[in-house]
Amino acid sequence: KLSFAKFNKQFAPNRTEFDWLSRDEKEVDKYIADPLCGFVCNAAFYYSAFRGIKTLLQKNEIGKIPKELPVYCFAGSRDPVGESGKGFNELVKKWKAVGLHVQAKLYDDGRHEMLHEINKQEVMHNISNWLYEQST
Secondary structure (H helix, E strand, O other): OOOOHHHHHHHOOOOOOOHHHOOOHHHHHHHHHOOOOOOOOOHHHHHHHHHHHHHHOOHHHHOOOOOOOOEEEEEEOOOOOOHHHHHHHHHHHHHHHOOOOEEEEEEOOOOOOHHHOOOHHHHHHHHHHHHHHHHO
16 A cells, blocks of 8 residues: 555545556456556565666766667656656656657556556557657
8 A cells, every 4th residue: 555555546536446557447457357466566676666766867877878769758647656747747858958869748637557548549559650750
């Protein structure tokens, strides 16, 4: 509950403990039913995850990313992990500030699992189009 409960608050009243993942109830139910999902991570995982997030935002670390590498970022505007777009926009802004070629898309009302959202076809279409553009 310490790991995920706070993510669900903005979606109250909640049907499940994992409503924050997606607006698609079937996808949430599949997540809950999967024995490989929803487990509690150990302290080492959280240490590494938070350290990685901190690193993502450090200018000297961002500068190590090759400038010629195209990057496509996408997230949901209601993803509590990305601070409902605030953290996502901060990352994109910092990456662009150092000259990275970043294309970003923040999907209205999307939650955490954009590839399992009610508009997943749109998301996959946009990814596919971006990949095609990079190959031409």
